[in-house]
Amino acid sequence: MSDFAFQMHQVAKQYPHFQLQNIDLQLPNGGIMGLIGPNGAGKSTLIRILMGLIAADKGTTEVLGHNMPNHQALAKVNIGFVSEDMRLYKNATLQWHMDFIQRIYPEQWNQKYAVSLLSKFDLISEQKIKGMSHGQRVKSSILLMLARQPKLLIFDEPTTGLDPVARKEVLNEMMVVLNDEDRSILFSSHNTQDVEQLSDQITFIDRGEIVSSDDKESFIENWRRIRLHADSPLTISVDQHVKEVINQGRNTTLIMHQFNESMLRQWTQQGAVVKGVEYMSLEEIFVAEVEAKRSGVAA
Incomplete structure (x- = not known):
């Protein structure tokens, strides 16, 4: 078992008008990394490589001990991902989504925890996604991810567009998850206040390059x-x-x-x-x- 939730070495990805280059980054098991950068800095591209959604042009990426993207199926069993624009089925209820995820991950799904999150997030399981506010949809996505208890949690701008109350609810629950030393978290945002509150390691990215990466206290x-x-x-x-x-x-x-x-x-x-x-x-x-x-x- 690797000592790291993920490791990236000299990773690069070329697009016509953007290049992710020379990415050397690693997150120890149990660590909480905040990834900060302006829009277009390369945060989402980096995350997509970690998720195995795209392949890097060069370099190596290992997630939970598995090479990506070749062994992404093995890694994704223990990866949870949430972004502010997650696509849920609009005509289905939250309960339908909960049942669906439980069928895919029967051994990992924690029904008791899912029910507690319904209460904490003030969500109604029988409500259809299309009738939810943006904040309710984000909280629903987070519930579906947390209740299956992945080992690596990746949040891509999860609080963007949330009202102050919803943002506080999401951050409070993330703080609870952070106390679990068996889980590792990558939290991407351009909101430095959220990252400063949650993370113990900070990475700055700009124009496709890592500017600096260190522990928050340093x-x-x-x-x-x-x-x-x-x-x-x-x-x-x-x-x-x-x-x-x-x-x-x-x-x-x-x-x-x-x-x-x-x-x-x-x-x-x-x-x-x-x-x-x-x-x-x-x-x-x-x-x-x-x-x-x-x-x-x-x-």
Whole structure:
């Protein structure tokens, strides 16, 4: 049995106007990875390769110990997938879908858990899909996936388009699932707040390439916003640590990577006063990482 829920090595996929390239990524068993990127960054393409829905042009992909896409049938027994645009049968009821999934996965299906999710998500099993709101359809898809208890759960933008109440219900149930150390989760989103709340490992993707991948605590600890004040102009250049310099008269703001306190001395020796050293949000870190990558500044 592999120590990883999935492993991707030098994976690439070429399209006429887009290329997924040089993807090296792995998720340990029991891990929770948040995959963050703007629309069109390559998140869905990466997930489709993991699911065996498309074949990569080069590289290797292994999911739950099985090579993809050659052995996808073996892997998919233990993969659960939900996206915000899941296609359910509109003229069928939720109960019909539950019975259908139970027939396919009789040994994995947990009827007691399914019934509890009906209550938690405020869903009616006899309601037809076509009569449901967008939020109800998303919650129905999540119920159908969770109740068969897969080992790898893949969520592709699951909270997109949900109202605040539905979004909270979905996130709360995902938090419950996260406590099960036997399950691994890949959570794709452009909403950094959701990812920050749920994930212990973060991966940034942009323009088909992995920008950065690390545990959440390392991202938060390594980045700072520095506020300086000086009576005369400071000489500060963008480098591997200083990712951005914002000058506003006598005030200067720096966006810094791999920060440590000793770095402040070089500016205080120039006569600057340190007005603030602040942690950055995951969204701010993502923007800084992507802009540094696009400008060619090494992280």
